[in-house]
Amino acid sequence: MNAGLRVDGLTIRFGGLTAVDGVTLDAPRGRVTGLIGPNGAGKTTTFNACSGLLRPSAGTVSLFGQDVTGASAAARARRGLGRTFQRMDLFDSLTVEQNIALGLEARLARGHPIKQLVSSRADRKAVRTATEEALELCELGELRREPAGALSTGHRRRVDLGRVLAGGFSMLLLDEPSSGLDTSETVRFGQLVSRVVAERGCGVLLVEHDMALVMAICDYLYVLDFGELIFEGAPDEVRGSEVVRAAYLGSEAA
Numbered sequence: 538m539n540a541g542l543r544v545d546g547l548t549i550r551f552g553g554l555t556a557v558d559g560v561t562l563d564a565p566r567g568r569v570t571g572l573i574g575p576n577g578a579g580k581t582t583t584f585n586a587c588s589g590l591l592r593p594s595a596g597t598v599s600l601f602g603q604d605v606t607g608a609s610a611a612a613r614a615r616r617g618l619g620r621t622f623q624r625m626d627l628f629d630s631l632t633v634e635q636n637i638a639l640g641l642e643a644r645l646a647r648g649h650p651i652k653q654l655v656s657s658r659a660d661r662k663a664v665r666t667a668t669e670e671a672l673e674l675c676e677l678g679e680l681r682r683e684p685a686g687a688l689s690t691g692h693r694r695r696v697d698l699g700r701v702l703a704g705g706f707s708m709l710l711l712d713e714p715s716s717g718l719d720t721s722e723t724v725r726f727g728q729l730v731s732r733v734v735a736e737r738g739c740g741v742l743l744v745e746h747d748m749a750l751v752m753a754i755c756d757y758l759y760v761l762d763f764g765e766l767i768f769e770g771a772p773d774e775v776r777g778s779e780v781v782r783a784a785y786l787g788s789e790a791a
């Protein structure tokens with residue numbers, strides 16, 4: 538398979554609580570992989586271990602076939618792992634275009650802000666090209682000069698994704714991207730993610746509560762409950778699974 542992000546036997550404990558218990562999952566490039574489960578199932582904890590914000594108690598994380606379990610979040614980003622957050626951290630006073638450009642500028646600066654001020658001509662050209670491509674892919678060309686603070690949440694989500702795309706990341710972690718979007722904005726965002734994967738061949742690991750979005754865009758799903766993997770399969774198999782249904786019904790009854 539086209540190696541992307543892989544988690545093997547991941548276990549994360551918070552004191553006496555085992556939030557994630559021996560989870561193994563594979564999110565290759567060229568595919569949208571979903572991570573779902575009821576509240577408190579361990580999705581965000583797994584996600585944070587993937588991006589390097591949390592160290593596992595046991596197990597490994599690998600990126601493009603290389604073990605990154607001990608690597609920092611910044612080191613994983615340099616290797617091509619990008620992520621969006623449920624609460625987007627756009628710069629409201631900067632334009633759409635400037636926010637998107639930051640995706641690559643920050644990556645080229647590699648944590649040395651001064652490099653952003655004295656960037657080379659080649660870097661500036663690369664930023665312009667990456668920004669134009671991301672603006673086009675995310676259909677944001679008409680809004681390029683608008684300040685991000687003036688946009689609807691639906692447009693802000695697209696700017697957020699555009700910024701990750703401009704950064705040239707080839708494995709994307711998307712955390713609850715439908716949060717704050719209405720139905721039509723969610724559908725449109727889902728179509729954009731599918732297009733990104735088809736055109737760029739990157740991999741996506743998606744944590745999401747909106748089942749319509751999950752079922753529409755995911756190629757393969759992993760289902761967590763109480764920190765354990767209880768099912769994996771294609772969306773249709775997940776939809777028909779009694780085990781999954783019982784886990785969700787259980788959480789509703791609680």
Ligand SMILES: Nc1ncnc2c1ncn2[C@@H]1O[C@H](COP(=O)(O)OP(=O)(O)OP(=O)(O)O)[C@@H](O)[C@H]1O
Nearest residue numbers: 551554555556574575576577578579580581582583
């Ligand atoms: N920093 C932490 N310290 C202690 N316990 C934590 C911490 N983070 C998460 N937990 C616990 O770990 C378990 C899994 O939480 P997690 O946020 O990963 O679930 P989730 O599936 O993302 O839930 P939700 O869908 O509600 O966001 C929960 O019992 C939660 O209370």
